[in-house]
Amino acid sequence: MSRFNRSPSVEYSSFLREVREYADADHEPGEGVCRAIADALEADLKKRFRAYWSVEEPADGPACIRRVITGDDECNCTSTRSWIDREHERIGARDKPPHKPPYSDHATLWLDDGDPVLYSIHIYGPEVEVVSKTAAPEGERRRNGWFDLISFAEHWGLEIGITPFSWYNAFSTINVVFYSPEWARQKGGSE
Numbered sequence: 001m002s003r004f005n006r007s008p009s010v011e012y013s014s015f016l017r018e019v020r021e022y023a024d025a026d027h028e029p030g031e032g033v034c035r036a037i038a039d040a041l042e043a044d045l046k047k048r049f050r051a052y053w054s055v056e057e058p059a060d061g062p063a064c065i066r067r068v069i070t071g072d073d074e075c076n077c078t079s080t081r082s083w084i085d086r087e088h089e090r091i092g093a094r095d096k097p098p099h100k101p102p103y104s105d106h107a108t109l110w111l112d113d114g115d116p117v118l119y120s121i122h123i124y125g126p127e128v129e130v131v132s133k134t135a136a137p138e139g140e141r142r143r144n145g146w147f148d149l150i151s152f153a154e155h156w157g158l159e160i161g162i163t164p165f166s167w168y169n170a171f172s173t174i175n176v177v178f179y180s181p182e183w184a185r186q187k188g189g190s191e
């Protein structure tokens with residue numbers, strides 16, 4: 001019996017026992033139980049993510065959130081941005097649709113029927129972020145990044161979501177997504 005299963009099968013119980021034994025044993029650095037499970041489940045978690053958000057394919061080329069904001073078919077991201085622009089992007093402070101959300105890491109742009117609709121990132125807890133003077137005025141360099149992420153979504157008219165399955169590095173990264181509200185409404189209406 002466990003908290004999740006009152007009458008577990010033999011197979012379930014023996015798997016649980018094996019995982020617990022692995023968790024209690026000593027391992028090489030980087031081979032702890034959470035890493036091992038994250039490693040084993042990467043493809044499964046990605047599949048769950050796709051099913052949960054109803055997205056199929058990642059876009060070719062650089063993952064760009066401007067395309068979710070504007071609906072553009074493409075973007076020439078890498079060639080057009082200065083260091084200053086990128087620093088401003090880091091906290092979401094820009095007056096034009098940016099190419100990246102704040103604290104973006106391990107980003108993927110997802111398509112639905114060829115349209116750019118959802119942008120996913122996998123971030124390590126953004127509660128304490130320290131940014132450059134260029135990115136933020138004096139006194140605001142140490143930031144709780146969640147506020148920047150939420151303000152960013154509000155400012156650009158995007159929905160923000162957090163799912164409990166980061167396939168990139170489960171148990172270490174948090175999966176945050178931004179998506180188009182129009183697309184979400186259409187999806188909701190068609191189901």
Ligand SMILES: [Zn+2]
Nearest residue numbers: 064075077099
């Ligand atoms: Zn771009």
